[in-house]
Amino acid sequence: MQYYVVMIDYGRRGREAVVDPEITRREVISRIASGEYRNISFIHEIVENAVEDVTDTILTEAALPEIPSEDADLQAIRLDHARDLRKHERT
Numbered sequence: 001m002q003y004y005v006v007m008i009d010y011g012r013r014g015r016e017a018v019v020d021p022e023i024t025r026r027e028v029i030s031r032i033a034s035g036e037y038r039n040i041s042f043i044h045e046i047v048e049n050a051v052e053d054v055t056d057t058i059l060t061e062a063a064l065p066e067i068p069s070e071d072a073d074l075q076a077i078r079l080d081h082a083r084d085l086r087k088h089e090r091t
Contacts, residue, residue, distance in 0.1 A: 032062035
């Protein structure tokens with residue numbers, strides 16, 4: 001049997017361990033990426049009688065790729081520049 005234990009820290013309100021043998025690795029990653037699981041203390045993978053800390057691995061997999069905002073700005077700058085050139089050609 002394999003399952004995951006996700007320990008969520010609520011600060012002064014305490015901690016909660018989410019343990020559900022029906023939740024797969026993919027589901028844990030999905031819940032982290034969606035923001036359902038926040039302030040995670042640790043994630044353990046339980047397989048038979050072995051426990052493995054997979055916190056870093058799963059958090060890395062769940063991280064959304066960072067899209068630099070500069071790309072959008074550069075495109076807007078290029079479009080503005082092209083528009084300005086067209087505008088000045090008319091006069």
